[in-house]
Amino acid sequence: MAGPSRRPSGATAVARGILIAWLHGFVTTVSAVKLVNVDIPSPTTLGETVGLSCIYELNGDRLYSVKWYKNDVEFYRFVPNDWPPGQFLPLPGVDVDLARSGRTSVYLRNVNLHSAGTYRCEVSAEAPSFDTVGGQKDMAVLVLPTEGPRITGGQAQYRIGDTVSVNCTSAKSKPAATLRWFVNDVPVAEPGRDGATEYSTTLHADGLETASLGLRFVLTEDHFRGGNMKLKCTATISRVYTMSNEELVFGSSAGGRHQKSGLHISENTSRVRGASSTLSAPAVTLLFLVACTLQLLQLPALRGSAVAARTHL
Numbered sequence: 001m002a003g004p005s006r007r008p009s010g011a012t013a014v015a016r017g018i019l020i021a022w023l024h025g026f027v028t029t030v031s032a033v034k035l036v037n038v039d040i041p042s043p044t045t046l047g048e049t050v051g052l053s054c055i056y057e058l059n060g061d062r063l064y065s066v067k068w069y070k071n072d073v074e075f076y077r078f079v080p081n082d083w084p085p086g087q088f089l090p091l092p093g094v095d096v097d098l099a100r101s102g103r104t105s106v107y108l109r110n111v112n113l114h115s116a117g118t119y120r121c122e123v124s125a126e127a128p129s130f131d132t133v134g135g136q137k138d139m140a141v142l143v144l145p146t147e148g149p150r151i152t153g154g155q156a157q158y159r160i161g162d163t164v165s166v167n168c169t170s171a172k173s174k175p176a177a178t179l180r181w182f183v184n185d186v187p188v189a190e191p192g193r194d195g196a197t198e199y200s201t202t203l204h205a206d207g208l209e210t211a212s213l214g215l216r217f218v219l220t221e222d223h224f225r226g227g228n229m230k231l232k233c234t235a236t237i238s239r240v241y242t243m244s245n246e247e248l249v250f251g252s253s254a255g256g257r258h259q260k261s262g263l264h265i266s267e268n269t270s271r272v273r274g275a276s277s278t279l280s281a282p283a284v285t286l287l288f289l290v291a292c293t294l295q296l297l298q299l300p301a302l303r304g305s306a307v308a309a310r311t312h313l
Helices: 010-031
Strands: 034-039 050-058 064-071 073-078 084-086 105-108 117-125 132-139 150-152 157-158 163-169 177-185 196-203 209-218 228-237 286-295 306-308
Touching: 034 117, 034 132, 050 064, 050 073, 050 117, 050 132, 163 228, 177 209
Parallel strands: none
Antiparallel strands: 034 050, 050 105, 064 073, 064 117, 073 084, 117 132, 150 163, 157 306, 163 209, 177 228, 196 209, 228 286
């Protein structure tokens, strides 16, 4: 015969309460909304349309809202129970394409310098969990130069022992291009060594920048290969998209050879991992090569006579 039932003691009741609360928390944790990935293309370029994505799992919960922020200021929200579900809050540098934006992504049209910043998505679940998760990443915006770097300061004639002093200046961009000198296709070392003078950057009123790098060295016979010496300045921004602007070596009319020049443009469509993205994103690189060739008209090596050189600037 079964004995009389007993009411649990106070300690037992507390223990059961703790166990129930723990189990409820465990179930809630398992079914809570989970952020999988935030993808922000970076860097991007002026005028592009870019898609920002926020991938999440509801795990049985119902979606209440997805909100997007730039530098902690909300600019877009998607609430399934509202009409329209997608709503845009005006913000400088942010032009949302409402027709393409929705539950997991938001599209920005015509990005500009004001579009750069930290973007955050925030996902909230309906009752009973009311869970909210979020993640953020940075987006950089590049403004590419519209032309290659310019080489200035060359002279029409040089003698062995003369000092060559030239300057390379990039076109306006954001950020400023990285410049480098080459002599006969051999790279000159860092500024301040091997003839390269100090680097300088100029900030313009429109927010764009230009870079400048000088080159100064004394001419020797070793600088001339078959009567030629070539100076080249490169301007580089980022890594992936590549344009080259080359002026080919041209001969002197005095030598009976004709002058020729050429322009070569190539696009590398490979992609690079964005600095702030966990997925591959299109990055943009601009590489301009401007070859400035000094063509010797005469080279009586040991007599110190004039060496004529033409520099295309």
